[in-house]
Amino acid sequence: MTATIDTAADAGAEPDARSPRRLPVPRDAKAPMRATSWTVGILILVALHWIAFESTDFRLDSLVSGAQGMGRFIAEAFPPDLSPEVLSDGIQGVLQTLWVGLLGTTVSVPFALLLAVFGARTTAPNAFVYQVARAILSFFRAVPDIVFALIFVTAVGLGPFAGVLALICHNTGVMGKLWSEAMEEVDPGPEQALGTAGANRFQVVANATIPTVLPQLTGLLLYRFDVNVRSSLVLGLVGAGGIGLLINKSIKTFQFDQMLTYLIMVLILIVVVDLASAWIRKRLQ
Template structure:
């Protein structure tokens, strides 16, 4: 009988636990040092907060109770809230075509030209990097004070953000159907129109509703720089030291934001069913 020689395989060495502990300690130390530097740079001071507490109390005494005068406060506030909602809605809707175009050109599943892909990603990055409030300041100097400057600012900034989100959603789908169409001779536009876009429609709508919610909040901030809406009235109240009026406008903003959030949440829930 032939005896088979059994060779013993070498046991792989155990990972060095000490090395992992050292690496973890270095990371923790680096994070602590980073936050220590950040706290120093931002002038975080508990002493300053405690010493300024009286100022906060004075502010609350001036702001409470809110001023609910219908003709001079509540009615203009409601009208301004509607303008703020309109800025967010129009800015979000008008950015959809540009966002879809950039998303298609900037997703690997639909864009095969490396130059077009990189150029589209660069435009997305630029539009996302510039805050909407900076765009609003630019457009206020171009078209003047008012909601139109806010709409233009929302369109540009939201185009970059939504195109980024939508392109990533397009890249996460199953590539099988797209590859099958390409093998059959379909162009990138045909692949996008017949496979990619129909697949990601529910995701697109969910992300669009999320951005509408964010843009309504952004419209409030844009009003502080002259782009109209309830933010303009809040800024005006602060300038006149009418903190009771400001508190009324803030309560209106709270109602507006909650209403938009509930509406978008209900639509997203409906789509998920």
Template structure:
């Protein structure tokens, strides 16, 4: 049978270019993408229905929003409000700081036990990973509610909540960092007869120390923001003041507290970024 070629195909053949064969999986891939897109559309429609997502309500509720803003602006800059706001912001900062630093030894221990390259055996590895998964899975605000019940209202409950949650998050991140390092220094120490903990202390941790520090600073940023939310459930800090201002309809005070915490968070971001650059 004589092969029928288009003029363009004849030209390519005359120039030594062979036609590109068709991918036999192309129709299958196109069908798979069609199914995925259709499934995503259906899921979003169900989500819109379940969450009562109607952007038009923003238009109908514009008047209520304007009334809220008119009561909040200008912010209350009286001396008493500023004093309480600054004290609450400092408490929020201390909650984030202690919740970050006190979780370091717990997170580091679980990271060593939960990394494949440093865990003593598979059983210890699975136990450590399970503990990390639990602390990471439970939100810090749930921990705050539990500790408020245990120790009462105040910043101590917020610190305990951040310690628990941050231990899980940092342990997971640090264990993955330990698994990704160059195994050369560790193997050299093992060959020289070093024990497991000597290898961890003299090879693993020094190798990943800059990365661990960068992750810790990032978590400090997150924890300062989280401590604001924890205050809304009674765990102290400026979040508690914001919650009281909303409940008493003192929206001008609320705006003052929001401005203060915004300044604190921006300052923490800038300081953390400056330190991270120096560590690189």
């Protein structure tokens, strides 16, 4: 009798609430559409690359067939010319390249900072000023630094001054855009607190926005300095001074051993700049 009652009780007992229940898996209605979008996107990407390969005459067989010419070019560059005259000219060119990159970065800071403040939605006084600042930044960023260098060479003549001016213009556009985006992502809390306390827009920017985002601005500045040192090398090829001018001259006169010496100096310069930038970033963290 007892066994019968227990069995009946077990049969009528409710399932344990802690036992797992199988729930129906919801069907993703957008899965087919998403798969179709991915397929179409991949096909478009493949088609664009095919067109690009055909338009640029991308042929690996041409590279293989020209390997002998490259080998002869490299063979003529070894050993590098380490004569005192070449080393002296190279050191002067490297230092000049460094100074062009340094001035092109630092002198553009006030212009980039001003345009960044006016070009950020969170700090611009109004929509008109925001659009004007964005247009100026877009123009300076869109024109390559080498084009600016060609323009300034016609104005001030050959030499590093044209390279400095070119980097100032281009770096103002690039760095201003990066800084404005950093300012737009800043925590609005300190800005709202100062605004509530009666601070004007200038006081809010100077005492809340810039101090909050200063480490990020500094990191972007060091990055742009690294890039500008490399850019100043290219600007030398169009007459803007620096070691790029010496490299161009050695190539035109078929003095490839001197070219290799200058390239080794450029490599040393880039490594030193990278190490210095990394050291400064570490100190600022």
